[in-house]
Amino acid sequence: MCAVAGLSIRAAVRSRVVAILLVLLAVGVIGIPQLVTGDGTPASEMQVRLRYTLIFGVGILGLATLWAACAAFGAEIDSRRMDLTVVKPVQPLTLWLGRWIGILLLDGLLLLGVAIGVRIQLGQRLEALVGAPAAASLLVSRSTTRPLLPTAEDEARRQFDELRSAHSLPKDIAPAVFFRQLVLKCQNSYTELNPGGHASWTFHLSQPMAAEGKFWVRMRFDTDVMSLADVRGICKVRRADETAWAAEIPVNDLVHNELEFAVAAPQLAGATQLEAEFTYQAAPGAAALLIQPRRNLEILTPHGTFTGTLGRVLLAQLAILAALAAVGLTLGACFSFPVAAFVATTLLLTVLLASGNAPETLQDAFTTEPHPNLMERASFTITRSVDNLTKPLLAPEPLAQAAAGEHVSGTELWHVLFWGFLAYPLVLAGLADRVLRRREVAKQGAGG
Amino acid sequence: MNTIIETHGLRKTFRDFWHHPKVEAVCGLDLQVRRGEVFGLLGPNGSGKSTTIKMLLGLLHPSGGTISVLGRPPADVAVKARIGYLPEVSHLHAFLTPRETLHYYGRLFGFDAKTCQHRTEALLDMVDLRHAANRSVGEFSKGMARRVGLAQALVNNPDLLILDEPTSGLDPIACREVKDLVRLLAQSGKTILMTSHLLADVEDVSDRVAILHAGRMQAEGRVADLLRRPDAVRFLVEGLDAAAADAIRRELEQRTHRSVSLEYPAMDLETYFLQVVARAANRETVTTHFRPADFLLGEASGIRRQASGETTTPTT
Numbered sequence: 223m224c225a226v227a228g229l230s231i232r233a234a235v236r237s238r239v240v241a242i243l244l245v246l247l248a249v250g251v252i253g254i255p256q257l258v259t260g261d262g263t264p265a266s267e268m269q270v271r272l273r274y275t276l277i278f279g280v281g282i283l284g285l286a287t288l289w290a291a292c293a294a295f296g297a298e299i300d301s302r303r304m305d306l307t308v309v310k311p312v313q314p315l316t317l318w319l320g321r322w323i324g325i326l327l328l329d330g331l332l333l334l335g336v337a338i339g340v341r342i343q344l345g346q347r348l349e350a351l352v353g354a355p356a357a358a359s360l361l362v363s364r365s366t367t368r369p370l371l372p373t374a375e376d377e378a379r380r381q382f383d384e385l386r387s388a389h390s391l392p393k394d395i396a397p398a399v400f401f402r403q404l405v406l407k408c409q410n411s412y413t414e415l416n417p418g419g420h421a422s423w424t425f426h427l428s429q430p431m432a433a434e435g436k437f438w439v440r441m442r443f444d445t446d447v448m449s450l451a452d453v454r455g456i457c458k459v460r461r462a463d464e465t466a467w468a469a470e471i472p473v474n475d476l477v478h479n480e481l482e483f484a485v486a487a488p489q490l491a492g493a494t495q496l497e498a499e500f501t502y503q504a505a506p507g508a509a510a511l512l513i514q515p516r517r518n519l520e521i522l523t524p525h526g527t528f529t530g531t532l533g534r535v536l537l538a539q540l541a542i543l544a545a546l547a548a549v550g551l552t553l554g555a556c557f558s559f560p561v562a563a564f565v566a567t568t569l570l571l572t573v574l575l576a577s578g579n580a581p582e583t584l585q586d587a588f589t590t591e592p593h594p595n596l597m598e599r600a601s602f603t604i605t606r607s608v609d610n611l612t613k614p615l616l617a618p619e620p621l622a623q624a625a626a627g628e629h630v631s632g633t634e635l636w637h638v639l640f641w642g643f644l645a646y647p648l649v650l651a652g653l654a655d656r657v658l659r660r661r662e663v664a665k666q667g668a669g670g
Numbered sequence: 671m672n673t674i675i676e677t678h679g680l681r682k683t684f685r686d687f688w689h690h691p692k693v694e695a696v697c698g699l700d701l702q703v704r705r706g707e708v709f710g711l712l713g714p715n716g717s718g719k720s721t722t723i724k725m726l727l728g729l730l731h732p733s734g735g736t737i738s739v740l741g742r743p744p745a746d747v748a749v750k751a752r753i754g755y756l757p758e759v760s761h762l763h764a765f766l767t768p769r770e771t772l773h774y775y776g777r778l779f780g781f782d783a784k785t786c787q788h789r790t791e792a793l794l795d796m797v798d799l800r801h802a803a804n805r806s807v808g809e810f811s812k813g814m815a816r817r818v819g820l821a822q823a824l825v826n827n828p829d830l831l832i833l834d835e836p837t838s839g840l841d842p843i844a845c846r847e848v849k850d851l852v853r854l855l856a857q858s859g860k861t862i863l864m865t866s867h868l869l870a871d872v873e874d875v876s877d878r879v880a881i882l883h884a885g886r887m888q889a890e891g892r893v894a895d896l897l898r899r900p901d902a903v904r905f906l907v908e909g910l911d912a913a914a915a916d917a918i919r920r921e922l923e924q925r926t927h928r929s930v931s932l933e934y935p936a937m938d939l940e941t942y943f944l945q946v947v948a949r950a951a952n953r954e955t956v957t958t959h960f961r962p963a964d965f966l967l968g969e970a971s972g973i974r975r976q977a978s979g980e981t982t983t984p985t986t
Binding site for chain 1: 724727728729730731745747748750751753755757759760761762763765766770774775777778779780806822
């Protein structure tokens with residue numbers, strides 16, 4: 223296996239592909255922050271330099287990985303170089319694993335290079351923006367806690383059961399479809415705050431608050447589409463079991479902006495349950511504020527280091543590349559290189575479409591349309607299947623989390639690593655092994 | 671086990687995309703290759719030689735019949751460990767050097783780094799490529815690539831060596847070296863199956879041959895038996911002048927009442943070529959570069975001694 227992995231690395235290093243990749247990645251790391259400019263705030267710099275640059279790097283590496291993996295078997299078989307390999311006492315699975323490991327090692331090295339470049343650039347840019355000490359305080363890793371609320375499914379189930387017991391379920395729509403609509407409704411439900419009104423939420427922290435009691439509150443208010451409003455109010459925080467507020471923070475900003483403010487309240491040290499309250503202090507008659515607490519309200523507490531989070535992000539991205547390599551290798555084992563590359567690219571596009579907004583849009587259309595036609599049904603089924611198949615790997619967004627200064631949890635990371643490094647490759651390797659055992663590597667013709 | 675390769679009713683039908691039969695490349699082939707012999711598989715283009723070899727190696731799956739190689743199915747990994755294969759075109763990794771190529775294939779056989787290194791160096795010496803050991807194979811001429819191909823086929827010291835057109839692309843000296851090597855390997859107990867369009871090459875080294883045509887066996891047997899003319903006798907006398915020769919011919923015609931032809935035998939072109947080269951090099955003989963690596967010959971007999979000496983081209 224080591225020999226095969228070594229061959230893959232040699233093949234890549236001695237071809238122009240790696241040189242071109244290095245140039246592209248360097249251009250991405252240096253060029254993207256010049257092309258995509260933020261609003262000058264540290265948060266937008268984090269987004270541009272960390273998120274977009276890494277997405278570009280992973281995207282380029284992903285395409286290269288997919289095609290290189292297709293070529294690893296497809297082109298080898300097409301060019302008949304595989305003849306000499308398969309007559310040696312090597313199991314197809316060993317060949318597959320060797321190639322996979324070789325590609326991954328290269329990917330890992332290149333990804334590490336990109337991450338180091340991004341990290342250096344980010345540090346320099348933040349220092350230039352806010353000075354060295356403040357820059358260090360911006361590169362943080364924090365765990366997020368959302369308010370204790372029933373899940374959208376639970377809430378929908380409660381409403382559904384109430385309607386059913388009252389025999390008020392709509393007759394013209396299937397119960398399952400109606401339930402799905404209720405879930406969507408609950409997911410998008412708002413808490414409304416009129417001037418002078420207030421709302422409070424309880425948070426259960428996964429770890430006791432640190433001694434210095436430092437934490438952040440992140441919230442985003444919306445308002446009626448046709449109206450504008452200032453978010454003028456006060457945010458208070460206390461232990462859930464106490465009556466006195468430990469911190470009171472005045473808030474004055476615009477709706478639709480993500481508001482994030484740091485709080486230092488040593489008296490909250492050791493607390494595991496917090497209560498937060500927001501009082502809307504606008505003049506009577508001002509537009510009501512709307513907030514989706516399930517989505518747009520969080521308390522963030524320090525957890526780990528930024529470098530550690532970046533390392534986790536890299537591992538998660540490498541897991542995606544590992545899955546892509548596995549797909550490419552297996553397609554290369556099944557088809558000739560051009561066919562494998564075409565199928566791989568088509569699959570990639572389908573996955574990108576399915577994991578974007580398309581599933582939700584389609585799902586909404588599907589659930590609200592009582593009698594979907596065949597095309598709608600087929601589109602929905604394909605999109606949902608692809609989405610379900612790739613969700614375990616793609617649904618977590620560690621890059622977005624890192625860019626927002628959030629900690630990537632170990633559970634989430636292990637989940638991604640399990641699917642990217644183990645589950646998908648295992649299934650695909652098994653399939654490739656079966657195909658390679660059955661496939662005739664040699665072609666008709668040539669010779670007698 | 672004396673039979674190394676055995677096929678019964680071996681068939682191969684190539685099919686098109688829709689699985690309709692397109693070509694029947696091999697039709698009911700029965701073949702037996704015994705231990706320690708050099709077996710030549712002959713036939714015109716499209717006769718099924720390469721297809722048969724590919725089936726013996728597990729590169730193609732038979733449409734019918736049975737194959738046994740070293741007593742087991744060809745796909746068996748244990749069998750593959752004992753086979754060396756030189757394809758018609760070497761198809762080596764162009765970006766590797768010969769040293770890396772041999773090392774890589776050695777590792778595929780599961781040899782440790784030390785063994786790989788030892789065998790690699792020995793084989794590089796054998797095929798006289800040490801001077802180019804660090805150049806990419808992609809830069810090589812066809813003949814040089816062929817030498818690397820031959821070396822990789824021997825890296826595992828195989829019991830069965832399958833050579834598809836082994837002399838293709840080689841100059842006459844290298845051809846002779848390959849043939850000498852084949853004989854030496856056979857003497858050391860290895861079984862060799864080879865195909866070639868150069869019938870003289872096969873005739874030089876093969877113990878037995880089979881001739882295929884349209885996927886069917888047309889003839890099989892010992893080379894000497896197949897080529898013998900039982901109805902004719904040839905005398906070879908050195909130093910006889912033309913008059914005496916003619917007198918003898920007439921005498922024979924009178925006694926046997928048959929037509930007697932008189933021929934002046936010529937050496938074959940290969941022998942003549944090697945002599946010219948030797949003269950040009952101001953030497954009496956052409957020295958072979960293919961000194962078999964020690965690990966290929968084992969301890970048996972005096973082959974090692976013979977192999978380490980110089981092979982001399984015939985002078986007559």
